[in-house]
Structures are given as structure tokens and as C-alpha cells.
Amino acid sequence: MPGKGSSMSSSTEREQGPRVSEFQANLEILRQLQFFSGLSLEALKLVAYLCARQDFRSGDLLFRQDDRDGTAFYIVSGQAGITRDEEHGGRVLKTYGKGEFLGGLALVCDMHRLFTLRALTGMTCVTLTRDRFTKVLEQFPEVTAKVLQTIAETIVVWEQRLLTGEGDLCEVCGRMAGMSLL
């Protein structure tokens, strides 16, 4: 992480070897993400190049409920939690931590957020916006189909897990079934 100077924690890493460019680091991360698994190396390089790094302090909002920020996040370090405005006291419904990728859906369609995502500790994220990802799709049109495939698979797996795992336990889930029949 050259040029960031800001986060003290990374200065220890630095002394261990030659610096790795942010682009290379991003590329390494992206190659391991399922969301981008269908992309050719060329396309992936462009995505890595267009990603940005952002630091958040504990308590910072990554996005708000109803925002249409169109950003995906990969958490390099730190923790974040999702809440809903309707929940009084802002109960954290779920937490995300190091190595997790969220918000991929916002890269392909203009949608509003159902949750608020808040940094629970100091965080560093790799971020990508839809505007930029769209530019990649324009250059590599075949990517769209692959990304859609990945999304569809994820939805199916998700619902399957819901049906076979907790489906029986959760009566409401049964009635709301059909997400994968979209």
C-alpha cells in the first residue's frame, strides 16, 4: 500500500519486502472473489485498476438505507455491521469482516439499499462504483453474462440454503419462498 502513509498498521508490513503496488494488491484480491470469477484477466486488471482504497473510522457510514450509492466493498481490515432504520436502537443484524465482499448487486443495477452499513471498527476497504464497473462492461461485453450467471447461482444457492436449512424452522420463510423463481 504505497502512498497511504495514513494507516500506521501497514508500516510494519512494508519493511518486510519490496512494496507491492495497490493495483497488484487489488488484483490479487479480485482474483479470489466469486463475484468476479467469470472475468478474463484483461477485464480483471481493468477492474483492479479502477478500484479505490478507502479508510473508515469506527462509526463512519459506508452507505445509508435507501441510498443509491452503487458501490461494492471488499473489507481489507476491520468490521462493519448492517442495521435497519426501522429497528429502534440500531440493532446490528449482521456483521461483515476481513475478506468479505458485499454490494456486488449494486454494480449491475441501480437499486436502493435495504440496510445501513456502518463501520464498527477502523476499516480499510477496496471499493468499486457502478459507474466505473459499467465502463468495464462496455469494454468487455461478455462480462455481463458471466456476472449475471454468478448472481443467479448465488440466489439459487441462497434460497436453497434457506429452504433446506432453516426453512422448516421458520414458518414465514416458507410463505415468502420463491426468490429464485424471480
Next chain:
Amino acid sequence: MERTELPVSKRPLSSWILASGLKLQALLLCVILITVFVRVLPLEMQKRIVNEAIRAGALHLLFVYCGLYLAAVLIASGLRYVINVLQNAIGERALAQMRKELYHFILTLPLAFFRKTQPGMVVSALVTELASAGDFVGMAIAVPVTSVLTLLAFAGYLLWLNPLLAVISLGVYPMVFVVLPQLQNRANVANKHRVDITRTLSSRIGEAITGIHEIQGNGSFRLENRRFDDLVDGLFKIRITWNLYRFAVKVCNNLFNNLSPFLVFIVGGYLAIKGRLDLGALVAFLSAQEKLYDPWRDLVDFYQAYQDAKVRYRRTMEYFDAVPDHVLEPDKRKPHDLEGSVEVKDLSFVAEGGVQLLDRINLSLTPGEHLALIGFSGSGKSTLAQCIGQLYKYTSGHILFGGKEVAELSKRDMICNMGFVSQDPFTFEGTIRENLLYACASRVEGNGCGTSEVLPSVDDMIEVLQQTGIFVDVLRFGLNSILAHDEHAELASRIIRVREQFRRDYGIELSNFVEFFDPSRYLHYATIAANLTFGSPNRPSLTVENLPTSDYFLQFLKEIDLPLPLLQLGAEICTQTVDILGPLPPDPVFFEQSPIAPQELDVYRQVADRLQKVGITALAPEDHQRLLELALRFASGRHKMVALPEPLEERLLQGRIRFREKIGKDDPGAFSFYEASEYIYSQSILDNILFGKVKTVNPSVEEKINQTIIQVLIQEDLLETIVEIGMEFQVGTMGDKLSGGQKQKLAIARVLLKAPRLLILDEATSALDNRSQARIQGLVDTKLKGTTTLIAVVHRLDIIRNYDKIAVMKAGRIGELGTYEELIARKGILYELVYGKGAGP
């Protein structure tokens, strides 16, 4: 602008000859007459030189005649030049006029026309196809008149010399008149084909390039290649045929021309031997004969050029032969001042191919009423808005705007009273200010709208910028500009005050996000050059652009052993950037964080190739130069494709100290080093205020910095000055330096600035985030309610509550019409849209 009865697409080619300036044409004619006389003179001199001077051995006569001969030749050449100049001026003038009028006309054609027209077509029509017509207009009088008169003069002279010989040698030409047109006709037919095929070919290419993703996506290369190859083969054949006939015309013409000297020799020789023709006359005859060729050839060339121009001109004009849906200007009256009522009665719109897009629509709005049009895409809501806005001509029924039928109003009437923001508003190349004034300027332009109108003031502009929420963006553009060295001394000193204020109030709070100009630390968000010099140059030879070629600076680099590490860094940057950006188009998004500019990419791609082949040390000095340049403009915090090696960072910091020592000794005034008390002219206003560079792209941090800077600027009363500078920001071709949201806000701002009676918003806020959308809706609800009639095509249902009327469209009809409460209470389509299908009791 000249008013002509016929639309430009129907005007014959000959009409441009008259329009091209009669004075010039008359002048040209005079020059031609003199020229013709001057051309014949040498012939007579030739005869006299031979007959009178040489025969009589009269030396003085020889000199007199030769002198006259020389004078005639010189004058003829001079006049020839004048004719060419005049001819060219006439031609260019006609071409310019044609281009202007055709362009003006094309812009008024119905939108439907442009759906099936490739931009490339219009470009080639205006740029290349008309050129031959322009050339022709230039020639149209000069060439035939000169040629015919010259021919007649020579022919007359020949007749005077010897009638018999003249009749025989001129007798060849009428035969030409029989053969030539036939050949030419065939050439014309071929030419027509050629123009058609070329046109299909260009639109084919245009289509392939625009749809390249589709071709590559489907791998339909063979299919596309076959289509293209067939066209090229067709073009190949037709071009060969066309040229065959054209050459035949030339050859045939040459043949006839060469035949006549033969006749002169045989008949003239016979007559001379018999003593019935003197030698001088024969010489004069032969050279007159030879000279006949030039005007004759000109005439034939002219004929060909005329035919070619006629074909191309007709084809071009036929292509654009559509009728504008509406007249531009009102006929002999002032533009109407319409009140903002809208009445739609039994409106239907059937598009080409019989698709019924709107079906018997009825609705009415009183002045100041607000209507929301909702429905699924394809339901006709945009089409309805566009028909009311006079962008499409409805096929039956009525739209009354202020009581007048929209179809019969002129464009001027509409733009004086209505504002339209389209779904995908277009931003033109130019500054923010120019784009902001776009709607107002076009209303003031020309005859105006009757009232004495002036362009809005800066305060008005700033107000709409604030209302639409693009103010901060524009401020940001202003903050990012670099002030010219001499022009803004006063502003610079005020910015220094802002800097102090900012440091005092927010320095500590923002220290995490700003990299301050600290002489003892490496600046990751500044270039290597800036890190070394740590100041702004006062000598032209040491500016950022000139530094890599400055001998002084290169010498300095050698002294501290930096050239090699910098070259290595440059090589790495070059290789990586070319690898990532290699095949991509010059989109600003791609080049935002690249040290290589789009126009340099080709050069660096070649450098990268050579680098790979021969290695860094064997590269040519120019390539070393380029790599060094790249390294010097590398800012490790922004250019993320390469990491700055730690040892190099250390050495650059030491280099900074050495540079200061060296330049302090050699030329103390050459650099102003970054000092908290000095304005830095090489850096942006923002960097000057911060006295450092922002380190993050995190929107919330940027927002925070914006807010603090706005506060400080307000305190120093500088806010508007900076926004004014920001309004000079160049938005790029098609506004590509602006985001989609910024473009939409700008489009809304420019229509608000115009403050029309009737405002039509066609999904005008679709690219905006929630807050911006809410802000604009708030503005609409408070400021426009009751004063401006509004028709808004809306894609989101959470902003329609405050509209006076809501029309839910379905398959080209209005399914429901009423207030929000009424429609919800009815539990019809709107209810279903809001609460989902099958919801409710």
C-alpha cells in the same frame, strides 16, 4: 440568413451560382474578357516576327514584337492567377453557404429522421460530399466563359488567317460533341452507383463500430466480414467501370485534339508549297491550333466536374429531403406569449410502421398545475411529454398550449414559453457557464421573444446552481483550477488568508486526510518532480513541462545518481499502464489515474514494445527521455499501478535538500519554495488552501473537506469568486468530464434559469441519488407550484404525492387520472404499483 422559397434539400445546384455573389462573378467576367484578348495577341506577334521582322531582317521590329509578346504572356499569366483566386473565392463561398444552410436545415428535421440516420452520414455529407459541388460553383461561370471565348477568339483568328484551313481543322470538334456525352452518361450512371455504395459502406462501418460489442459478443466476425466484403467488391467493380468511362472520355478527347494538327500539316503544308499561305501564317496557325487544346480540355474537364458535382449534390440533397415538422420562426408576427394552460383532446400518435404509441389521450391543466405521468416503460408517458413539448408531431387530436394548437406553433413560440429536460440530457463541449446559459441564450438569440431580454446575471446562475444541488460540484471545479501567474495577485493573497484561517480552525481535525506540504516528508500525492523541487518555478525553462528536458535539471539528477532508478521506475510505469490501458478508448475514467495522457498512449505503447525487445539500457535517447518524463510526473498516491520503491523515496527526499542547495547557489530566484506564507501558482486553489493535497477519495471525507472549505470561504467572502472560476470549467466532449448526475442537475439548472411557463421534465432526475432527487422535488413543490405548469414523467413513485394530478399510463392510454389520494382510494393501477400486486385486503 437568406430566406429562400425552397427548402435547401430541393434547391437545384445552379441556384448556388446566383447565390454565390454576383459582384465577384461580374468582376471575374471582366478579367476573363481581358485575358482572352491578351491570349490572342502573342499569336499575331508570332506571325509578325516571322513575316515582318525575320524576313525583312529588321532588328528593331524583332525587339518590339518580342517585347509585346513577352508582355502579353506575363499579363496572361498574371490574369490567370487572378481568375483562379476569384474562382476559388466564389467556390469556397458557395460551399460555406451550402454547408451552413444544409446544417441549419438538418437540425430542424424531425427526430424520427435521426433515428435512422447515422451521424457519420451527416458528417460525410457536410464535409466531403458537398465539396465537389462547391468546386463546381466556383468554376460554373469562369471556366466555360473563358474557354468558350478563348476558343471563339482563336477560331476567329484562324478564320481570319485562312478560312479553308480553319474550317478543316475545326471540323473535328463537332464530332466530339456526339461521342463524348454518350461516354459521359455511362460514367454518370456508374458514379451514381458509386455514391450509393459508398454511402451504404459508410453506414455499414459506422454500424459495425458502434455495435462492435454485439459483433464480438456474438463472434459474428465472418457474417459481418462477408457483408462488408460484398460491399467492397461491389464498390471495386463500380469504381473500375466508372474510371473506365472517365478515361475513355479523356482518351477520345485527346485523340481528336491530336488529329487536327495532322490536318493542318497536310492541308497547310500543301497550301504553303503551292504558295497560297505564307510561312508566318502557318506558324501562327500551328501555335493557335496547339493553344486550342487548353481551353478545350478545360471545357471537357468542366463538363466532367459538372456531371460529377450534379450527381453527388443530388444524392446528398435527396438523402436529407425530409420535411421539418414545425416552422422555426413565426410568420410576420411576434412570438406568442402563451399562458401556461395545457389541454389535450383525443390525442393519438401513430409512429412509422403503424405502431400506435398514444391512443385518444384527454387531459387538461390550468396554469401552475403539476401533473405526474407514471407507468411502465413503453406505456407512452415519455411520448406524451414529447408530443406536448413539440418534439414529435402527433398524428391526430389536439394539444392546446395557452389555447393554441401546438402543431401549428412555431419552434420560437415553443421555446419562448416552454422548457424541456430530456431523459438523457445532452451536455455540449464548452464551459459550465455556457451549458448553463444554453437554454437562455437560444431564447435571446435571433429575434428573441418580443420582450427585451438579457442573459441572467451571475447571481441568478449561482442561485440555480444551489437550487439544483450542483453548487458544490462547481465549487469543486473552481477549487481544482490553477490560477494564472500574473492575473490573480489579489485573489492569491486572499487565498493565503483563507489558508491561515483553515489551518487555525480545522488543521488538526483534517490532518488525517490531507498530506500537508512538509519539507521533511515525502509527498505521495504530488509528482516526483514536485517532490524534488518542492516549489513552483519562476523560470519558463523550469516549468513542469520543460523540466525533463532542462539541461540544468538533468545535470542535477546526474549529480545525485537518480537517472537510472528514475528510468527503471518510468519503464515499470510505462509497461504496466500500457498493459492495463492498451486497447481502451480515451475515456476520462480510464485515464484519471494514469500518468500517461490518452493522446500519448500510442507513443508509450511503442516504447513499451521496444523496452520488451531490447531492454532498458539499449533504448534510444528519445525513449529514455520519455521514460524519465513519465517518472517525473508519477505521483504514487494517485498512480496506483506501480509502487514507489522505499529506497527511492529516501533518495528523493535527500534530492530535495540537494536541489534547494544547488539552486540557491546558482539561481536563487528560480523557484518559490512551498512556504505557508506564499501562494503556490503551480498548484490548484484547493491545494493552496489546504497547503497540501487530499489523500482520499472517500466521499464522506470529501464532503467534510468541502463543508469546512465552504465555511472558511464564506467568512472570507470568496465563495462566489471561486464558483465563478468553477463555472469556467470545460466539461469535455459531450460533457464526459461530468457524472450522469451532474449532467442531469446541470440540465435542470439551465431550464430553471430560463423560468418557462410550462416545464416538461422527462425522467429528469433518474440519475440522481436520493438526496438530490428529494432536493429537486422540494424545489418543484415549493417554488414552481402555482407559477409554472409542470408535466413530469416520473419513474419513482415516492415523489408523486404532492402533484396536483397523476396520470397512470398503460399501453398508450391513460388508465387513471386524479390526485394521489383519489387514486390510492380507488385501489386501481396506482395502488397496485405502490403496494405491489395482490396486496391489500
